Amino acid sequence: MTELYEQQRAMRAMRKTAMQRGVIAILDIGTSKIGCLVLRFDGNDRVAANDGVGSLAGQSGFRVIGAATTRSRGVRFGEIDAMQETERAIRTAIQAAQKMANMRVDHVIVTFSGANPRSYGVAGEVDVAGTAVTEDDIARVMASCDVPDFGEGREVIHAQPVNFALDHRSGLSDPREQVGKTLAVDMHLLTIDAATVRNVAYCIKRCDLELAGLASSSYTAGLASLVEDEQELGAACIDMGGGSTGVSIFMKKHMIYADSVRLGGDHVTSDISKGLQIPMATAERIKTFYGGVFATGMDDREMIEIGGDTGDWEHDRRTVSRSELIGIMKPRVEEILEEVRARLDAAGFDHLPSQQIVLTGGASQIPGLDTLAPRILGQQVRIGRPLRVQGLPQAATGAAFASAVGLCLFAASPQDEWWDFDIPAESYPARSLRWAVKWFKDNW
């Protein structure tokens, strides 16, 4: 636990260095594409970051100066599967982004969707002896949380305090300088497979970069796609990626639950490929051009050439109707959404006051999804796109870039996490030290 704490602190220190240098790269390792954005921090907004929400929701402090995407290789279900291939893909993306930015980048923040994220809500409570709550007390109360047994090979990627309670007043967002007897905290832990983190770290190291942060793409997609009132009142963000679909629930501007379904757009493509006996590339192409989830009478007449290069005339001149294509795609999309529904139910999403669900990610662009999704997920469903950030090229503003854009926001204004507070000083006798300080203050 302490080791992880140190690792995360080291990454946070690295991020600070990068902020001072003013340039940081954002890397979204997805199953279908790897995207890299280069951010430049101008620094004019950083000072005011503490005074509530800054101008442009705190995004005026940075600007995207480089952006590149490349087809992902060697990634399955959002996890690195073939290290060499993934490394090459990361290199391609980073080099192209650097070239566009005309600037060398040394620090990179990574997001990925896989690695079986699992959420835990933990609570802690300490006695603060009727004095004003200090930052030290907050560190203590977070350290006092009873951490569940994650299991072998799991690591905490996010540990965010979502709620503070002082005596009987709950729902405090910042208890510092308030007076009370008992300070309690609710913390949201998100754990992922350690092996995946290790693989990502290794790939980044092979690219001569420093890993300055990790984030779950479910979380960052939620940051980018949910508007402010949705984050405040409670909403779920479904990030439909290529290899996995991330689910995150936000409440009171904090992520309170995250999960991922190991199904995504690539499965739809592979269904088409298998069903129509065509290569994956062709299947991907006709999915994006002609795909949909609701067939109409018109679609029966719209024939799609699916081709082939076998040399057999009959085989190479095959056509399917768009209805057939939709007939292949729809069950799979329904399956994904049902799986998401099951995860949301398991998380108790139907007990939240607001049932808003936002679909985002590349697979959310299937036409007709806005009609299909409400049948499974409930009425309050919308298709979301990430919010605009300064300097983002038009090509990178689509729903597929939700988690990359969210990561920009995460880099610009990170939420306080457990490791942002110092280790509570309980290992050494604090009283005697405090007494010594007092003696010095009194006598000098």
Add this chain to the structure above:
Amino acid sequence: MQSLIANRGAPHTQSVKRDPAPSRWAYRIHRIWLTPVYRAMLRVGLPSFILLFAAGWYISNPTNRFAIVETVSEIRRSVETRPEFAVKLMAVEGASPVLDHAIRDIVAVEFPVSSFDLDLEALQAQISAFDVVQDVALRIRPGGVLEVAVTERTPVIIWRHASGIDMLDATGHRVASLKDRGSRPDLPLIVGPGAGAAVAEARAILEAAGPIAPRLRGLVRVGERRWDLVLEPDQRIMLPEIAPIAALEQVLALDEAQDVLARDLTHIDMRNPARPTLRMTQPAVEELRRIRSLDNGER
């Protein structure tokens, strides 16, 4: 299942279109290239280093150095020998024929010559070395003429001293030598060591001695401090060191009144202006004594 071992040359793998990716080294070099220090070094530092190194290597070879010097002097020569810069003749203005001849002798330049090769300052120094030349200006006139404008000194006085007879100008500077005094009878004569240094004073005295000019033979500098005025029938007016003109005017006034200079005197001693003293000739003295003895004894 994709083969774990990269392309063994099997034909079917070649048809698979690979995604382009930079090699590790290409990636690293690209990153280095994006580093500002390296960029500046490669774009500015390296080319300038190569240039300097090449230039240094080229110059370090003595043959090349010689060739450079050769080429430079060649180019210089070709410019200098252009007809626009050629000086074809010399014109001397304001000089007497003798001086003209002397100047042409001393300026040992073979015309035509390039104006770059003419050292006008040295020529000016050479020509100024002539005593007769008071001032000389040299310039190259358009059309390739070396113009020498000379101002000659005008002799105002003749100085006879131990080693010969010189003509001096108003400042006391020697103008030329004379074989004998008779060749310039129009000029007054001064004699004696140190006389040449007091020409101005001598001229003032000569001017003051206008009324007796026909009888004047010259001025003698005595002891390098005062003047003697020498008159025709062996008479001398000895002037004082201080205010000699006033003393001379005193003598002239005396001459005017009593016709002193027509008397039988050898010297009028004005060295002490308050007590003018006369020295008579020997016959005059005897005559005087005889007259006095007549007065005394014969009576």
